[in-house]
Amino acid sequence: MPRHKGDHDARRRDVSAAVWRVLSTQGFGGLTMRAVAAEMGATTGLVTHYFGSKQELVEHALALLDERRQSRPRPEAPDGMAGLRAALADILPLTPEGAAGNRIWVGSWDAALGVPELAAGHGVRYAGARERIRHHVQVAQRQGEIPESDPDDLAASIQSFALGLIVQVLFDADAFPPERQLRLLDAFLASLEAG
C-alpha cells in the first residue's frame, strides 16, 4: 500500500522536524515525548508510535545529526591547507543555522556520555573527523605548506581548537562575531605553518 507508506514517511519526517526544533531550543535535556508532541500539536501517543522510549528518541536525534551533516554540501577547496581551512570554517558557528546545528551537537555530548554505546558512537564520529583532518595535514606536509610532525597529533590538536572554539562561541556569541572566529582560525593555521 504505497499511499499508506508515503503517509507514514511524511509523518515520520514531521516528527523528525519537531525533534530538531525541540533540540535547538531545549537541548537533549528537554527532549521528551511530551515536548516533541507539543511541538507538533499532536498527542504524546502519536510520538510513542514512532519511538518506544526516551533512549530511542535520543538515538534518532543522533542519527538525524549524522544525516544532516552528511547531506551538507562539502566546501570545494583543494586538499592541504586550503581544504583544511575550508573544512574548519564550514563547521564554525558563523551563521544562525551554523549556531543552531552546533548547539545541538554540543548538547548531544551530555546525552551520549550517559550511555556507553552512544559515547562510543561519538568516539567513532570524532575519530573519523580527525582522520579527514589528518588527510589535509599530510597533503599540506607533502606540499611543504607546514613542517613535518606527527600528523595524528596535529590532527587531534586542530580538532581540539575547532571544537573548543565552537563551545566558546555558543556561550558568548557577542565576544565571537564571525569575523573574529575566522581571524582566530587564520591565526591558528598560521601558527601551524610556522611550525
Add this chain to the structure above:
Amino acid sequence: MPRHKGDHDARRRDVSAAVWRVLSTQGFGGLTMRAVAAEMGATTGLVTHYFGSKQELVEHALALLDERRQSRPRPEAPDGMAGLRAALADILPLTPEGAAGNRIWVGSWDAALGVPELAAGHGVRYAGARERIRHHVQVAQRQGEIPESDPDDLAASIQSFALGLIVQVLFDADAFPPERQLRLLDAFLASLEAG
C-alpha cells in the same frame, strides 16, 4: 536550634553528594529528583524538600561545579608560560577524578544552553577563564617567552585548544592517554613560542 541546623546542613551535603554521583554517571539528562532520591536510598519527597524544581536542581549542580573548582588547590607555578602550562595541565582529564569532573562540566553545557540565564552564567565563567589565561599570556609576552600578538585572541585560542581536547578525551580515552594529552599540550605551547 544549632543541632537542627547542623542536621539540615549535613543532610544537604548528602543530597549534594548524591547530585554529584548522578551527574558523573548519568549526566544532566539523568538528573531528576527521582534519580537523586534513588542514589541516596531516600524518598523523592526528601529531595523536593531541598529543591523545588528540576531547574533548581540544575542550578544547584552548577553551583556545586563552581564550588569544587574554586576549592581545588591551584597549581604552583610562576606566571607566564610555566603558569599557563600548569593551569592547562590541571584542567585536563589526566586522572579518573579529572575525567569525572570534566564529564560533568561538558554535560552541563546542554543544560545551560537550554536556559538563557544559565547560558549567560557559563559565558561569564569562560570569559573569566580566558582572563586568567590572558594574564599568563601577557606575562609571557613581557618576558619574551612568546612573540607579541593580541593577548585576547591568543587566550581565546588557548582556551579553545584545552576545551576541545577535553571533549575528545572524554569520548575516546584509549586514544588519549595522559602522556599523549601532555604531549599535545606541549606541542601546542611550543607552537605559541614559535609564534
